[in-house]
Amino acid sequence: MIALAAAAIIQSMTVTNTDPRAWPAQDRPLAVELAGVSKNFGRVQAVRNADLRLRSGEIVAILGPNGAGKTSTIDMILGLSQPASGRVSVLGMQPRQAISRGLVSAVMQTGGLLKDLTVRETVEYTASLFAQSQPVGEALSGAGITEIADRRVGKCSGGEQQRLRFALALLSDPELLVLDEPTTGMDVEGRRSFWSAIRKDAEQGRTVLFATHYLEEADAYADRIVLLRQGRIVADGTAAEIKAMAAGRTVRATLAGASEALLADIPGADSVEIRGETVLVHARDSDAVARYLLTQTVAKDLEITARGIEDAFLALTGDTGSGTATTGSGTATTGAF
Amino acid sequence: MSTMPSTIAPDLSGRRPPALGGFNVTVLKLEIRRLTRNRRTIIIAIVVPVVFFLSFGLNRAYDSHRAGHGNVSAFVMISLALYGAVLATTFGGAMVSIERAQGWSRQLRLTPLSPVAYIVVKILTALVLGACSVAAVYIAGVLSHKPSMSVGLWIATGLSVWIGSLLFAAFGLFLGYLLPAENVMQLIGLILALLSFAGGLFIPVSQFAQVVQEVAKWTPMYGLNQLVHTPLLGNGVDWTWAVNVVAWLVIFAGGAAWRMRKDTARV
Structure with a gap:
């Protein structure tokens, strides 16, 4: 037992080892690990001392109102910004290393596409950047956009553009798929078909992390919900657990x-x-x-x-400060009552 | 961990980053295709310099007046080829502002494409447009029969103009990262017109007032303009011209790198 524990400690100390081949099959790294991560913009603390561990194959929602720190958290996981303190690792590597290996993809809510390229050209462009990629034709048909392949992206509807983003995200067969408010602006039907596609995809073992401010969306599609409030993780559990807590x-x-x-x-x-x-x-x-x-x-x-x-x-x-239940924070606020 | 089904554990072996930071011919081809779709850029960078040359370079007095190893018409052709090449490469570089505005550069940061590879693609694309611009003015020169210099000088000056325009690819990148997309292209047209005047592309600097001449020598197109005419004039190189070019290259490339690092804005 002691030997095992020692081995585990050594293993945890070598998390920064960036060569994925160095990992024995049974000790694969976590899909995402945040350890004591903080991020601030000037005097605004966007993320405060966040700890988060995502196992492979989980579908996890980051739920919170606007300004709760969802986007800042996701940006750090994607290597788009650096934490002020703490450590972020994705599949046991630094985010950028995981991205350069095609292990992480993201679908953003708007933008991120060139209007003057056609749908097919956009897929070709992106596919050419990876060491290994799905064939372009397959990616187009998989996302149901073969018929509009020769249309300029600028002339595509919002739903078509979102399908294109989804096709781009799956090109490299990523282990981790990050979705930032993916259904904003979609109608109910679009939302449903989008999520059934994601669900089907995740059944093959892909880890999915999505940010949302819709309680019902997190409830319906996530295995696990991480609740953010003012940059702090205030709850982390299954939808049922969160609901029980909130009820x-x-x-x-x-x-x-x-x-x-x-x-x-x-x-x-x-x-x-x-x-x-x-x-x-x-x-x-x-x-x-x-x-x-x-x-x-x-x-x-x-x-x-x-x-x-x-x-x-x-x-x-909520950020009104009059909330009556926060888990275990126990901070004394003078004059609140 | 051992309780987890082994099928869920991701197999990361065999996952590697792309060669050359993601740089590849497909991207270059698509970027050039994008450039040709932008009609306004083509008109400004290729048609305008040719029209200028046909309007101002064919003056009857120019082909009879000698200028170094050629005639004044050749001198003017080189100036206007430089003007076109500089417009082309600046536009090419400044296209990053459009890509930033559309969120594309952010999307690219979620791919293996390295920032260096991306910049190389942008510069090469700008140089392709720059080459088209130089070629268009030179072809107009050949067809007009007015510019006169040896074949070697046609090639030497053409290549100097083209390679020299690299300085302005860096300028374009800097502006592209510095300014918002809505007005960057209009602003570039204005800035380059002013710099071209100051650099002596339209009127020789020696015809300016003394004070203006002193100021003009510090502007970014001055040194380059002097250098590209050197093969024709055969008057030797003044080291201050080279210093001018190198100093501005450091400023533009450094500025672009600085702004690029700061560029994390979401759309």
């Missing part, structure tokens, strides 16, 4: 001398937040929490509030 009720009470240690054994609590003398406990079984607080502690002024899932999601991700 339920909040119990609020005044409790002098409250500490996280004291509140650690509250039965059924999903999260606990302490703001000065105010304690906020989020739970599905709010009765049990209320009973505990009133019988086992000196809590007073107890208040129980319920909310809908949309409200809960907004509270989890």
Whole structure:
């Protein structure tokens, strides 16, 4: 056991080894790994101390409102920007190395295409840049754009352009596909067919990471949801787990001398937040929490509030600061109440 | 990790980066094709210099006046070939501003194409257009029967103009990374017209006022214009011309590299 643990430690220390052939089959690196990553633009902290590990074959949604740090996170994973601190690795390599090997592709929401090239020329151009690539004709038919192959990109509809972007992203048969708000501007039908294509594709073992601000989209298509709020990962779990966390009720009470240690054994609590003398406990079984607080502690002024899932999601991700449930942050905000 | 099905573990062996940072002939071919689709660029870089030459280079006095190893008509032809080549390569380089505006350069950063390979493609494309421009003016010269110099000088001056226009491919790249796409092309036309005047492409610098002459010698087209006429005039090379060209090349290439590194804007 000790030898195994030592081997594991050595293995984890050699994560920076960039030659993929150096990896034995059973110890393949994570698809994405963020360790203590922060990013700021001037005084604005876009990403704060993010830790994230994506295994191969997962479909993961990064969910959050605009400005939560989704794009900044994705940009660092794609090597488009560098973290101020922390480490980003993709398939055990630096992002740029993974991209140069065709292991990572991305579909952006708008732009990224030359209007004066035809659809076929755009595919030819991109295909020629990879060491190995799918044949151009195959990529066109795979994305259902063979009929418009000779049309200028500038004359294609938004949906056609998105299919072209998708074709480009799959040319190199990437291990990781990153989608940034991929369905913005699509109608319901377009959205559905887009996601069924992605789903089908991911069944072959491709890792998919997508950013969205639609709760239902993350719910319907992701195996796992990473919730971002003001640059911080506030929740990470399956859709069911996130929903359970976002549902339920909040119990609020005044409790002098409250500490996280004291509140650690509250039965059924999903999260606990302490703001000065105010304690906020989020739970599905709010009765049990209320009973505990009133019988086992000196809590007073107890208040129980319920909310809908949309409200809960907004509270989890909103930036108003009046949200009642953040996981384990426990920061004291003076004067908030 | 051992509990994961082995089929899911990605096989990364055999995945390698492309040779030459992704540079290849397909890309070059497509970039040249793009350039030919831009009618305005073709007109400005190829038609305008020819029209200028036919309007101003065929003056009756020019073919009888000697200029070094040839005549004044040949001198004017070289000047206007340089003007065309400079327009062509600057436009070629500045096309990056359109690519930035359309998000294409960002898309390329998600491919194996290295920034160096991309710049090489841009420069080669600009040089192809530059060669067309020089060839068009020189062919107009041949057909007009006015410029007179030895075959060797036709080739030597033509090549000097073409290779010298590389300086302005760097200028175009710098502007392309510096300025927004909406007005970069119009602005380039204006800037190059001013620089061409200052560089003596339209009127010899010696005809300017003394103060203007002193200023003109520091502008980026001056040294290049003097150098490309040297084979014809046979008057020797002044080292300040070479310094002028090298210094501006360093400024333009350095500026382009600096702006390019900063270029992470999303569309």
